[in-house]
Amino acid sequence: MAPVNTPEPRDSVDLDAVLRSLLAGDGAAARGLDELALGALIDQARFHRVIGPTIWALDEAGVELADHVARTARERFQGAMAWCLELELRLIEIGGWFKDAGGIDFRVLKGAAVAHLDEDDPSQRSFADLDLLIASADMDRALEVLQAHGAQRRIPEHHRGFDRRFVKGVGLTCSDGVEIDVHRTLCVGALGFRIPLDELFSQPDSFTVGGEQFAAPRLEHRVLHAAYHAVMGTPVPALHTLRDLHRYLGRRELPPDVLVPEAARWRGETVLWSAVRALEGGFAEVSDQWREWTESWTPSEDDLRLIAASHQRARWPVSTDIVRELGWREGLAYTWGVLFPTPEVLEGRSLSRVGQIRRGLERLRGRR
Numbered sequence: 001m002a003p004v005n006t007p008e009p010r011d012s013v014d015l016d017a018v019l020r021s022l023l024a025g026d027g028a029a030a031r032g033l034d035e036l037a038l039g040a041l042i043d044q045a046r047f048h049r050v051i052g053p054t055i056w057a058l059d060e061a062g063v064e065l066a067d068h069v070a071r072t073a074r075e076r077f078q079g080a081m082a083w084c085l086e087l088e089l090r091l092i093e094i095g096g097w098f099k100d101a102g103g104i105d106f107r108v109l110k111g112a113a114v115a116h117l118d119e120d121d122p123s124q125r126s127f128a129d130l131d132l133l134i135a136s137a138d139m140d141r142a143l144e145v146l147q148a149h150g151a152q153r154r155i156p157e158h159h160r161g162f163d164r165r166f167v168k169g170v171g172l173t174c175s176d177g178v179e180i181d182v183h184r185t186l187c188v189g190a191l192g193f194r195i196p197l198d199e200l201f202s203q204p205d206s207f208t209v210g211g212e213q214f215a216a217p218r219l220e221h222r223v224l225h226a227a228y229h230a231v232m233g234t235p236v237p238a239l240h241t242l243r244d245l246h247r248y249l250g251r252r253e254l255p256p257d258v259l260v261p262e263a264a265r266w267r268g269e270t271v272l273w274s275a276v277r278a279l280e281g282g283f284a285e286v287s288d289q290w291r292e293w294t295e296s297w298t299p300s301e302d303d304l305r306l307i308a309a310s311h312q313r314a315r316w317p318v319s320t321d322i323v324r325e326l327g328w329r330e331g332l333a334y335t336w337g338v339l340f341p342t343p344e345v346l347e348g349r350s351l352s353r354v355g356q357i358r359r360g361l362e363r364l365r366g367r368r
Contacts, residue, residue, distance in 0.1 A: 013037050015044050016239075023053055023243050024284030027061020039069045046076045048239040052124045080126040087112065087130055088209045090178050094132070094146070095212055101145045106215075107133040107204060109183060109225065113216035114244055116207035125240070129179035133200060133217070136184055139164035143172075143182060150175055156344040162337045165330070166322075168192055186225050187232040187271075189310050190321040191303070194267040220262045223248040227275035228268070235311040237275075242283040245275060249290055256293040270303035 018029040019041060033041060038058075045054035055073050058065065065073060091112060098104035107113075111127020119125045134142045143163065147153070151172040157163050163170055169183035185192040186200075204215035205222075216222065226245045230237040248254055263272040276294050280286055286294075306321060317338045323331035 015041050019044050019048065019050070019054065020239065020242075020283050022057045022061065023050060023239070024246060025057075026284075027057060027063065030058060030061055030063050033063075035066045035069060038063070038065060039072065042069060042073045042076060046080070049080070049126050049128060050240050050243060051076045051080050052126055053243065056124065077123075081123055083128070084112075084115070084122075084126055086176075087127065087178060090174070090180075091130055091214065092210050092212050093149075094130070094180070095214065097145050097149055098142065101141065104138050104142050104145065105135060105201065106138075106142070107200060108207075108214050108216045109133050109186075110229070112209075113205075113207065113214075113222065116209070117205055117216060117219075118222065118244070118247065125244075129181060131181045131183060133183045133186075135201060136164045136197065139170075139182070139184055143170060146172055146180060146182070151180055156342065158337045158341040158345055166334050166337065187228045187310070189232070189306055189319065190325040191228075191232065191268065191271065191306055191310075193322065193325045196265060199265070219254070220259060223254060223259060224263055224266060224268065224272065227263075227272045230275045230278055231271060231307055232310045237278050237282060239283075242279055245279055246283055246286075249276070249279070249286055255289055260293065260297075268303075269297065270299040271307065273297055273299045274304070274307055 013033065015037065018033065021028070022030045022041075030038075030041070042051070042054070045051045051073070055077055091108070098106065109131035111125060112130065115122040115125035115127065132142075140161070140163065143153070151174050154171040154173060157170075158166075164184065168185055168188045169181050172180045172182065174180070185195055185197060187195075200217045200221055203218050205218050206213050206215050208214070217225065223245070226241055226248060230241045230245055259272065260269060263269045273294055276286060276290055280291075280294075285291075309321070318335050322334060326334055
């Protein structure tokens with residue numbers, strides 16, 4: 001008599017591990033889940049913003065959902081898609097606002113671009129906000145246009161011109177909850193100043209939403225952005241970012257001999273190496289050629305330190321790594337802007353000028 005396979009109790013199942021395997025193409029673990037665990041898996045998928053590909057992968061794996069679980073999955077999926085439609089409507093509006101302002105060139109980053117350019121169907125990649133790359137020279141004007149249409153900055157500017165010279169980006173929130181991240185570069189810290197920003201605007205890919213055409217960085221640059229997003233600023237990569245990266249590195253036209261030279265132009269080979277290692281450790285195996293590259297290539301110890309530093313809160317507001325990357329003239333302007341921000345910035349931190357200096361000295365003493 002053949003053995004009977006009984007589902008594991010829900011409490012003994014690592015649902016995150018099951019979800020990662022499922023999204024990587026292995027549905028075996030999901031087929032062994034009971035009804036309660038499948039319902040919890042759907043909740044996990046919603047939390048990680050991968051509800052669309054999870055439903056598709058469950059179907060591909062031949063997993064049948066109980067009626068109430070299937071109903072919940074549909075509701076979660078419809079809710080995610082409804083929000084994406086709201087964001088795409090706002091994207092169309094922003095395109096119109098920028099045209100009316102005399103023309104502001106921008107590139108769509110991350111979720112919206114990935115959904116339309118890199119998925120078999122846009123519904124397979126949900127997203128929670130809009131990410132726009134703006135050329136440094138247009139940052140001030142773009143922010144003024146967005147604020148004129150009701151978007152509010154989450155953090156005041158340190159000084160006039162500080163945004164277009166030194167920040168990674170500026171976050172804004174609209175009255176209806178739509179968040180817009182206006183990027184100057186693609187990652188925090190010194191590594192963000194190495195990226196050749198002008199090249200991100202060259203040879204763009206395009207996609208259409210609501211009859212309007214939008215531009216995004218070309219494929220190789222979208223891959224590298226996913227790599228930076230996976231390892232910079234967070235010790236635990238987002239699951240949807242790992243999925244994006246896994247799909248990119250599985251494409252035949254994107255082997256190491258194509259992507260590594262491009263990463264070298266960004267002086268970001270260590271970032272790419274770290275992202276591939278994070279993918280192997282937290283999502284799924286990579287191809288033999290990518291494994292061979294990570295095993296044969298030696299990362300920069302200094303760049304590994306910069307990546308690790310991006311995961312921690314700085315004890316001192318001025319980053320010496322950024323100053324070193326910028327050089328003395330720009331580094332001095334950056335340091336002045338950080339140490340002596342506008343009264344609005346200090347007020348937002350509930351600090352006086354003296355309090356700002358005192359807190360910096362306390363952090364410095366703690367560092368020692």
